[in-house]
Amino acid sequence: MSYLPENDRYDNKTNYRRCGNSGLRLPEISLGLWHNFGGVDVLENGRDMLRYAFDNGITHFDLANNYGPPPGSAEENFGVIFGKDFLPYRDELIISTKAGYLMWPGPYGEWGSRKYLLSSLDQSLNRMGLKYVDIFYSHRPDPETPLEETMMALDQAVRSGRALYAGISNYPAELTKKASAILKQLGTPCLIHQPKYSMFERWVEDGLLNVAEDEGIGIIAFSPLAQGLLTNRYLDGIPDGSRAAKSWGFLKKDQVAPAIAKVKQLNEIAIERGQSLAQMAIAWLLKDKRVTSVLIGSSSVAQLKDNLASRNNLSFSETELKKIEEILK
């Protein structure tokens, strides 16, 4: 069946925020393809989620060279779906990819050299069948490659037309400042930083959020639901088919039990707010205007629907915030 997106997809179904000081606006919720879009997954399920997202104004899909498993298969699957459904809408989409983690054997298959980053980007474009990506990220800092070399590769990616904007991910605050200075000098300002940020993972509050604001860089928070812990998924144990139950899932079984006492208390607050816990976890991140977008994962359209409805209640009372802080202590 050929896909015709909903005509009302931009009719107040989602909010858009300016990404740092750039001209680009991103949806408050973006969809990531780290899990559930690989060769081990059901392609039609991923396709349904991408269609549902786009129908609801979600214009940003996030990938990386290594997403799968196997590595590369999420980009391949995205390419198939893009070719079938989204080709006519390319100019309405912000598609990102990254390079930094292990992708192929030998000395040029990971980290931050110019050799690796630009080769990887070419491979990603081939897998996805795209002429360019909107955002190309250095996925992680490389302790051995000079920062200048990594940033020059990002600049080159943009200048050569393979990417429209440059981003960095998992860079600590001080290194972000340095990377931003180099990129500004090169004439390709850093658009966006992608850090892990959720109620359970708050390192960005110790400096990175301020640096991003000072430098005019947007923040897109990944794993905002702590890979599913900050939802009702594990309230009664580890269900079959959940990320923690899958051998290839990055959430490990032994990470679930220690979190559950807090999850249950947070869930009570969410219920009082008339929200699901997932919705509250997303709203909690969006209360900070320095956060441009919250980058969720989903394994079904039902989850996506639940998550997108977080916009129905984005504000918190002082009492709610205090209660949440007490639980998170």
Ligand SMILES: NC(=O)c1ccc[n+]([C@@H]2O[C@H](COP(=O)([O-])OP(=O)(O)OC[C@H]3O[C@@H](n4cnc5c(N)ncnc54)[C@H](OP(=O)(O)O)[C@@H]3O)[C@@H](O)[C@H]2O)c1
């Ligand atoms: N830059 C980086 O280094 C980096 C690292 C990791 C991720 N990311 C990006 O961030 C994206 C999101 O990461 P993530 O998948 O870990 O995000 P997440 O939103 O924290 O977790 C997503 C998982 O939570 C569960 N879930 C989602 N909504 C739910 C709901 N309403 N009710 C119950 N369970 C729900 C699902 O797990 P089940 O599968 O169990 O249903 C889903 O797969 C990735 O796709 C990727 O684009 C970037």
